[in-house]
Amino acid sequence: MHNLLILGGTTEATAFANAAAAAGLRGTVSFAGRVERPKRQPLPQRIGGFGGVRGLADYLVTHNITHVVDATHPFAAQMSGNAVAACAQAGVPLAALTRAAWTAQAGDRWTHVPDIAGAVATLDQPARRVMLAVGRMHLADFAPNPQHFYLLRLVDAPKALPPLPDHHVLVSRGPFTAEDDRALMQVHDIDLVVSKNAGGTGAYAKIAAARDLGLPVLMIDRPAIAARTEVTTVAEVMAWLDHAGADRGV
Ligand code: 3Y8
Ligand code: NAP
Numbered sequence: 001m002h003n004l005l006i007l008g009g010t011t012e013a014t015a016f017a018n019a020a021a022a023a024g025l026r027g028t029v030s031f032a033g034r035v036e037r038p039k040r041q042p043l044p045q046r047i048g049g050f051g052g053v054r055g056l057a058d059y060l061v062t063h064n065i066t067h068v069v070d071a072t073h074p075f076a077a078q079m080s081g082n083a084v085a086a087c088a089q090a091g092v093p094l095a096a097l098t099r100a101a102w103t104a105q106a107g108d109r110w111t112h113v114p115d116i117a118g119a120v121a122t123l124d125q126p127a128r129r130v131m132l133a134v135g136r137m138h139l140a141d142f143a144p145n146p147q148h149f150y151l152l153r154l155v156d157a158p159k160a161l162p163p164l165p166d167h168h169v170l171v172s173r174g175p176f177t178a179e180d181d182r183a184l185m186q187v188h189d190i191d192l193v194v195s196k197n198a199g200g201t202g203a204y205a206k207i208a209a210a211r212d213l214g215l216p217v218l219m220i221d222r223p224a225i226a227a228r229t230e231v232t233t234v235a236e237v238m239a240w241l242d243h244a245g246a247d248r249g250v
Contacts, residue, residue, distance in 0.1 A: 005028055
């Protein structure tokens with residue numbers, strides 16, 4: 001009998017939770033609690049951290065979790081690293097449902113930077129009009145470059161004024177389209193886009209829009225994550241579930 005822990009917060013996590021519920025599997029979808037209204041799930045959900053590796057390992061044992069599916073965002077490196085360590089400690093099979101990184105197409109004007117700090121360093125230049133769609137959590141990192149205008153797209157309205165003197169906040173959680181993002185960039189006269197290499201489709205609209213408009217993109221490469229079983233489709237996770245638990249006799 002399966003009892004899954006799905007580390008969620010992405011389109012792919014919701015898709016897998018739907019497939020698991022449809023297959024009659026038991027499980028819980030877990031969110032960090034980053035946004036006010038996480039998307040409704042077809043399975044029970046929990047919100048909030050586990051308390052590091054120790055807390056997650058305890059959770060796995062006390063809740064008799066048989067499998068962990070890490071469907072978090074590719075930049076959730078802390079969560080994913082904790083899952084690798086905790087599953088090893090608790091002897092629970094782990095698979096990551098992740099998405100391939102985007103690769104530049106003809107017409108893309110990408111500059112790769114290794115992380116947020118790399119993006120901030122590259123912005124040490126004369127004033128630009130920047131679309132910054134990296135979420136609320138990282139806005140303070142960009143404070144060293146107040147000379148730019150920033151178009152900030154956030155899931156929830158910021159509780160405090162962002163530490164960027166010249167900005168416009170757009171509260172929107174998507175889904176986004178290249179057409180809408182093109183119009184948005186033109187209305188705000190954007191000349192540079194900053195993006196995480198999220199992969200998948202949910203965050204791609206601004207990348208396609210930038211290409212259409214011939215705009216440069218600062219592409220933040222994803223962090224390295226400890227080795228684990230990785231798949232990119234819901235079907236592969238379902239197949240993994242049929243085989244992964246066998247060695248635990250569950
Ligand atoms: C809390 C849980 C669904 C899932 C929707 C996807 C699509 C829309 C695109 C832009 C880029 C960004 C951001 C983004 C997208 C989907 C997906 C996706 C990017 C929710 C969600 C949670 C979060 C957290 C949030 C972060 C933020 C990142 C905004 C749910 C809506 C920028 C990532 O404080 C904050 O503002 C939180 C910001 C963490 C920043 C970051 O670190 O990258 N996601 N987003 C999860 C939790 O609590 O555990 O409601 O579903 C999920 C979605 N966000 O099924 O509809 O591809 O998954 N989310 C990025 O890729 O760059 C926006 O605006 O163009
Ligand atoms: P992170 O930096 O890797 O995680 C920091 C801490 O937050 C973790 O150690 C854990 O706390 C807690 N946490 C993270 N994800 C959690 C989850 N799903 N359930 C319970 N606790 C969680 O993570 P992050 O980059 O802040 O991302 C947080 C969440 O937002 C993740 O669920 C991620 O999938 C989602 N997100 C979605 C998108 C998107 O585009 N869809 C983009 C970014 C983030 P403890 O150590 O106390 O357990």
